[in-house]
Amino acid sequence: MPKVNDYDDIPGTTVxxxxxxxxxxxxxxxxxxxxxxxxxxxxKADEEGYLKRFGMTEAQRQAVLKRDWNWMIQEGGNIYFLAKLFFTDGNSFQYAAAEMTGMSQEDYAKMMLAGGRPIEGNRSKSEWENRG
Amino acid sequence: MAKIIGGLTTSHVPALGAAMDNGKTEEPYWKAVFDGYERAKSWIVEASPDVIFLVYNDHATAFSMDLIPTFAIGCAEEFPIADEGWGPRPVPTVKGHPDLAWHVAQSVILDEFDLTIINKMEVDHGLTVPLSLVYGQVKEWPVRVIPFPVNVVQYPPPTANRCYNLGKALGKAIRSFEQQDLRVVVFGTGGMSHQLQGKRAGLINKKFDLAFQDKIGPNPQALTKISHLEFLRESGSEGIELVMWLIMRGALSEQVKEVHRFYHVPASNTAVGHMIFESQEA
Known part of the structure; x- marks a missing residue:
């Protein structure tokens, strides 16, 4: 059984x-x-070849090649390290954040301008399960 | 003798550095943030510190997965600006204050806070953005800086209570420096609420942030009881950087005078919080 941590109850969050x-x-x-x-x-010249220099798992390599940020996080990626990759691609934190939430960058930016994602309804996984 | 004149807290959002470096500070989106720092620019001239003791976190720049110190102190003569992936920010090299830094390191270690000593390090936006917000674009920083990186990347970061108590030890150590008359300002950076990762990215908790701002001056003890779980849940996975504000607060006198407060959402993904305090030394 993997250990269950108190913070695992926070939805959409990987500590x-x-x-x-x-x-x-x-x-x-x-x-x-x-x-x-x-x-x-x-x-940039040879992504697959370059990745072979590192002792990464196949899942980690695929997640990088697909630029699937949530998958990379699931495979142990940390956002401040992943930032080096999206900076290399010429993208910003806001770009990556929008990608991870599944929103368009425009909608995400609008949400931030309107005060951000509210805390209400976003504290516990049970709140996400119940919203249907 | 060294004297702690006051403290300053601020977010260190990298996009704020980029906005300054690319001449965007007059654009309405960014101007709303930079207007909140006008007071800091005049205050820092009045305070005229010789040294800024700058508490911040490294963002996988100087410290990789290979080495992760919880608390570290920069004792070098100077700290070059790091290339964080798009070339180094066009800001001057940061000059240190090895005499004071080594004195603080020795004092604090003997006071049972075990610091990592740094003799060579590049500094990232966590350190340079707060300096730029306060000093603007300059050819040379008009102040010496002691970088004090804190791990908030690898879980668990140090607790709020530990940070506050460490701040007290740092304050005591700075005040006991007798070699030179120095005016010192302590910066506590990072926060406020923000989450940069996962499907909950973009989280902002204004109520939590404002309560934090209300308490840090008169009642920091209340904030030392905030658990990691509460920080992560309430202020977002990256909001836990706020523990660094408590290091600053601990270093100041028991009573402080709040001279400025600013709060603004958003800068990129983050709630920007900024405060200035003056020491009320007996």
Whole structure:
């Protein structure tokens, strides 16, 4: 049985705890490598070839190639490391956040301008299950 | 002697740095944020600190998965600006204050707060955006800076209570520096409510943020009781950066005078909070 943590009840949220950190070590280390311009160039030139340099799982590689941010997080990716990847693509935090919520960037930006996602109804998984 | 003149808290949203670097501060979206920092610009001139003790978090820049210190102190002569993936921000190299930094490190470790000592480090937006918000675009920073990175990336970050108590030890250590007369301002950065990841991204909790702002001056003890679960649930997965505000608060005198308060939603994904306090030393 995987350990159940109190914060696992928060909906739509993945806390970067010890288990996720261990799972994501190679994925996050790949992201970290993109801090260097020459590595960004090598990655852009041959994504699949570049990813083979790191001891990542097949799921982690596929999630990166598909730019599936929620999948990367599920595979142990941390948002501040993943940022190196979406910056390499020329995208912003707001772009990535919109992608993860399944909203268009325009709708997401509008939501933020209107005060953001409200806390009411977003505290517990039970609230998300009940909203149908 | 070193004297703590006051403290300043602010969010350190990277997009604020980009807006300044790309000349967008007059655009209505950004102007609404930057207007909240006008008071800081005049206050910092009045306060004229020699050193800013700057509590912030590194965002997987200097610290990767390979090394994750909970509390660390920058003791180097200078700190270059990091390339966070789009080239370094066009801001001056940050000059340190090794004499004070080493003094604080030794004092605080003997006071039972075990810090990691940094002799070489590049600094990211967590440190440079607060400086830019307060000093604007300058050729040289008119102040020395002691970077104090805190881990809030790898769960668990240090507790609110630990941060507050560490702040007290830092304050005591700074005040006991006798080599030079120094005016010191402490920055606590990060927050307020925001969540950058998952399907709940974009979360903002104005009520939580305003209550935090209400209490941090007169009643910080109440905030030290906030659990990690409460921070994560109520202020978003990245809102837990607010523990760093408590390090600043701990370093100030028991009584403080609030001289400025600002709150604005949004800057990109984040609720921007900013406050200025002056010490009321006996």
């Amino acid at each position: 970067f705890d010890a288990a996720r950190s261990r799972k994501g070590y190679h994925l996050n280390s790949f992201c970290m490598s993109l801090m260097k311009a020459e590595n960004r160039a090598a990655f």
